[in-house]
Amino acid sequence: MGTENEVDRERRTAWNEDWAATVVGLVLLGLVLAQIIPGWLVP
Amino acid sequence: MAEVETRQRSSLLWAAGGVAVVVLLGALTRYLEQNVPVFTKGTWLGGIAKSVEYPVYAILLGLLGNAVLTGLGFRDRLAAGFRTEFFIKTGLVLLGASINFAVIVKAAGPAIAQAFLLITIVFGFTWWLGGKLGIDSKLRALLSSAVSICGVSAAIAAAGAVQARREQLAYTASMVIIFALPSIFLLPLAVDALGLSAPVAGAWIGGNIDTTAAVSAAGALVGEEALQIATIVKTTQNALLGVVAVALTAYFALKVERTGEAKVSGRALWERFPKFVLGFLAASVIATVFLESGGDKSAITTVNDLRTLFLILAFVSIGLEFRVAPLREAGWKPIGVFASATVVNLLVGLGLASLLFSGFTG
Numbered sequence: 001m002g003t004e005n006e007v008d009r010e011r012r013t014a015w016n017e018d019w020a021a022t023v024v025g026l027v028l029l030g031l032v033l034a035q036i037i038p039g040w041l042v043p
Numbered sequence: 044m045a046e047v048e049t050r051q052r053s054s055l056l057w058a059a060g061g062v063a064v065v066v067l068l069g070a071l072t073r074y075l076e077q078n079v080p081v082f083t084k085g086t087w088l089g090g091i092a093k094s095v096e097y098p099v100y101a102i103l104l105g106l107l108g109n110a111v112l113t114g115l116g117f118r119d120r121l122a123a124g125f126r127t128e129f130f131i132k133t134g135l136v137l138l139g140a141s142i143n144f145a146v147i148v149k150a151a152g153p154a155i156a157q158a159f160l161l162i163t164i165v166f167g168f169t170w171w172l173g174g175k176l177g178i179d180s181k182l183r184a185l186l187s188s189a190v191s192i193c194g195v196s197a198a199i200a201a202a203g204a205v206q207a208r209r210e211q212l213a214y215t216a217s218m219v220i221i222f223a224l225p226s227i228f229l230l231p232l233a234v235d236a237l238g239l240s241a242p243v244a245g246a247w248i249g250g251n252i253d254t255t256a257a258v259s260a261a262g263a264l265v266g267e268e269a270l271q272i273a274t275i276v277k278t279t280q281n282a283l284l285g286v287v288a289v290a291l292t293a294y295f296a297l298k299v300e301r302t303g304e305a306k307v308s309g310r311a312l313w314e315r316f317p318k319f320v321l322g323f324l325a326a327s328v329i330a331t332v333f334l335e336s337g338g339d340k341s342a343i344t345t346v347n348d349l350r351t352l353f354l355i356l357a358f359v360s361i362g363l364e365f366r367v368a369p370l371r372e373a374g375w376k377p378i379g380v381f382a383s384a385t386v387v388n389l390l391v392g393l394g395l396a397s398l399l400f401s402g403f404t405g
Contacts (some may be wrong), residue, residue, distance in 0.1 A: 003383070005209075006167030007199075007203060007212060008065060010199055010202070010212065011199055011200070011202070011203040013381065014128060014196060014199045015221055015314070018128075018131075018132060018319050019318050020129060021128075021129050021135075021270070021319045021322065022132070022136055022318050023322075024133050025134075025135075025136025025137050025319070025322050025326060026136060026325060026326060026329075028137065029136070029137060029140050029326050029329060029346055030329075031344050032335055032342050032345045033329070033342050033346075037349075038345075039348075040346065042345055042349050042354060043070075043348075043352070
């Protein structure tokens with residue numbers, strides 16, 4: 001039981017990371033294109 | 044209750060510490076990548092330093108950090124912060140912005156054909172060989188998915204689909220990383236030795252190396268065009284992950300466990316679909332429209348720098364995540380299956396990439 005829960009938790013984290021990566025990536029893209037993040041700020 | 048809260052807070056702090064380690068090593072990677080060629084200019088090391096790219100520094104620093112933290116006894120507690128999947132997927136969404144959408148549309152046909160054939164052949168071979176050697180069917184499902192689709196994330200999806208045990212997942216994930224690490228360096232060398240064109244090299248790397256982060260590292264070592272094609276091919280494989288996971292759920296419910304409860308619905312497919320693929324496509328469309336409507340090209344250069352930062356964090360995490368211990372427990376049979384499947388993947392992948400991408404122009 002406990003082991004199944006752990007696999008489920010791992011799977012949920014993977015799905016959440018999927019969405020988080022999509023949102024973070026697109027927000028960063030939007031901020032750069034809108035010139036809110038200037039080039040000199042990115043090392 | 045208070046004890047649970049304290050424990051949760053403590054593991055959150057350790058995870059934050061893990062992220063801080065990744066960022067620190069990532070910053071060091073960026074520093075070395077930019078400054079070592081300057082420091083060594085004019086010396087005998089200059090030529091070598093110039094050709095060493097950021098994935099090499101990142102992975103080596105990750106492995107070094109891994110050894111130091113393991114020695115200090117902190118590694119396992121910090122591991123929750125080594126989020127390879129998040130970093131690589133964010134990097135890939137940003138990478139979408141550097142690829143004209145027309146290139147994705149053009150590459151989609153051969154990429155889908157290659158992904159479909161490779162997954163079918165390599166999954167089928169691994170499943171068959173695992174069966175011949177008497178490997179537990181859940182572990183067979185995990186190994187077959189990991190080697191034929193997209194490494195760790197495929198293993199996680201398959202583990203959920205077939206209700207695999209935690210140790211089986213840890214074992215498969217370790218094997219993926221152990222096989223992926225050398226291929227990051229060996230495949231670019233093989234590309235040089237075979238004199239492959241950038242699109243064929245990219246398609247071979249994308250179809251071959253299991254884990255998406257390692258595909259990007261090897262692609263980046265070959266060059267920008269190879270990285271783009273490798274990413275398109277790997278993303279296509281990722282997109283097919285949902286289909287395989289749902290098929291596995293149905294197969295295990297109906298044939299292996301015989302519970303008769305198979306959930307094959309549109310919703311199950313959507314749940315298992317890797318959402319970052321949508322982000323990757325959206326970024327490509329947004330950047331293409333932005334440039335076509337006269338947008339500033341230097342903004343895309345900034346997006347590319349951001350993408351490199353996330354890829355560096357992912358590559359550092361690969362090094363930090365590397366573990367040999369789970370492999371000792373499972374014996375040689377699954378390693379033999381995985382190694383054989385990797386060889387089949389290499390050969391069939393090279394054949395398909397040459398066939399489908401030899402005349403490709405971006």
